[in-house]
Amino acid sequence: MNYYAVFDVGGTSTKYALMNETGEFIEKSSMDTPKDSLEQLMDLLDSTVKEFEKKRKLRGIALSMPGAVNVEEGVIEGASALPYVHGPNIRSILEKRTGLPVDLENDANCASLAEGWIGAARDVKDYICIVIGTGIGGAVVLDKRIRHGKNLHAGEFGFMIMEDYLDQPMGTSWSSVGSTEAIVQLVAKRKGRDASGLDGKMVFEMADHGDKEVQDEIRKFTKRIAVGILNLQYAIDPEKILIGGAISEREELIDQINETLSSMKSNMHRLSVKVEACRFGNDSNLIGALYHFLQRKQNADLAQTNFI
Structure with a gap:
């Protein structure tokens, strides 16, 4: 069984969970979202990932984020209640800090993907x-x-x-x-x-x-x-x-x-x-973020196989 760290970053709070590849929650909780800087947010995500790694070997990190997420580039365009997330390459920054693959998607899109996966x-x-x-x-x-x-x-x-x-x-x-x-x-x-x-x-x-x-x-x-x-x-x-x-x-x-x-x-x-x-409430963004990550990984694996 593969395990993943999953985050739903909102303007007020950030939900987080340790999940397996079937969408099952191993554990979940929430914390206040930092108001001031991306560095503070990255510190929180990184420390949570490290705690999860003490319990399970992680295969990646999935993020649900506000704003117009460019899933190919790993950046967030548009505007939201968290101005500091717009512009920097969130995926690249978090990958360098954790050493794990990262993917992110818009929060409403994540909620929708959750319904298509198991909803x-x-x-x-x-x-x-x-x-x-x-x-x-x-x-x-x-x-x-x-x-x-x-x-x-x-x-x-x-x-x-x-x-x-x-x-x-x-x-x-x-x-x-x-x-x-x-x-x-x-x-x-x-x-x-x-x-x-x-x-x-x-x-x-x-x-x-x-x-x-x-x-x-x-x-x-x-x-x-x-x-x-x-x-x-x-x-x-x-x-x-x-x-x-x-x-x-x-x-x-x-x-x-x-x-x-x-x-x-x-x-x-x-x-x-x-x-x-819709069937899912507060958990929908977490479930959909994981499904988006798994979709992206599957596409990358297929592309690599075809290239070989």
Whole structure:
């Protein structure tokens, strides 16, 4: 059995685990992510790897990272809550410090890969994962592989223009009307209260307790999500569409989205579109990061065999 050190580096905390090649956790925990420098982060990762090496012989290090990860170069482009990770060659730095092979991938892409490996999409090759949180992101997976796009923006579904495109130069994006943050803002406006005192959980609890105005906003919110999903189904035509993020834990919302999608079926829209919830929660980025590492290693081994 082969073993790996796996990290999910986030803006606030970094999850880490010792895992085997089947995706099983041997041990896992978390620590605060350093705010000041890449050197501090590398020190933490390096020390954790050394602790794991006392228990198992490691075959490599897998990272889930924020930002637009260039998996070929090992660098992170774009922007995130950790400015210091953008620019330096993370892979090269960590490989030199540990002497182990390293691979990294974007966090949302990792979450999607986890579903394709041992989760809700394990039985299909082509699927979309839509992650609904403060904004809307996700991934396009074809033949079990992430499609990054020319500018590393494939899966940035939240930038799709949904409304007001005739009146505004850029219109209204999907993130601004279909994210968790969007429903909070819309309900706050409808109720005439400060949005800072609300969150997504509170909004849905208000609806559960019979607030008609909030229920109406959630109905429109659900329709906006369904419209975006229908557009993606026709654009990419995957075998499955999955929804992730904390909002996906509400089974009744998934049911409402599917009911809305079903009601939109007509002579023009003939496809039977249905969504499922992602299966993994906080562990998804770790599982997907490991799968990405194993995919990359397999490709490298095949290339070497063909060369010989």
